Amino acid sequence: MPEGHTLHRIARDLHAAFAGRVVSVSSPQGRFAAGAALLDEHAVVEARAHGKHLFVEFAGERVLHVHLGLIGTFTIDATAYVGERPVVGQVRCRIATDDHAADLRGPITCRVITPDEESAVHHKLGPDPLRDIDGDPAWERIRRSRKSVAALLMEQDVLAGIGNVYRCEVLHRHRINPMTPGERLKRTSWELIWSDLRRLLPLGVATGRIVTVAHEVQEIESALLEGEDVHLDERTSYVYKRTGQQCDRCGSVIRAKDVAGRTLYWCGNCQRRS
């Protein structure tokens, strides 16, 4: 679930449900009881995301900082009735009003921080395609590194919000060899990557899914332009989790390799650009 688009979508939904409202905050599971007590019966000012980090600002200079990790989820639902909503599973934190309930499960980070501490988190993150127009700070890091572009795209202090799916897919979309060292990546290649991520991530926010295949990208973009609801039943990718299948573009067999503990998928035949 959680690459950057997921967190921005959650921030958007939390903001719509709770901004300007006094909320109840609890920890049904118990592990966040002390933090919840600091936020309970305070007003939500704003919810925002930077990369995979989520911040919910409350009145009184208190900020809820959440990172979902690999398995965390944060669901926001309109409640059909007033009152206590049944707790299902291990709910670390619940934010609720009379008409909405948001349940956080399985996060790697859930803590209350100060605005200064939030600034420190932002400071450690690279530019986020959903938040920043200028990607050059990432390029300055990449062009000085001997690590592969595949590794660099995953480093959150280089570029914030990109995970394994977007990195594999964006490199395939532009025929870039994932093993190219950052210092040998062409500036034009970087510009293609950055502008493409700026295009693709908002589609992820809008649909709640990672969309990278051209005909789906176009379908969703035109639907959004028309203000229509977007409906996608098929889950497709060019290379992600397609080991052994044929590359749509050249017919070669898609390969997989563990790169720094994560599975990189790519086509060794048509991804040759640097």
Next chain:
DNA sequence: TAGGGATGGGTAA
């Protein structure tokens, strides 16, 4: 129906 792997990343060893 059970079991394993993953769209992450910090910390301990």
Next chain:
DNA sequence: TACCCCTCCCTAA
């Protein structure tokens, strides 16, 4: 490098 968070989805039976 191993473990943890303990969810969700997919596959094998």
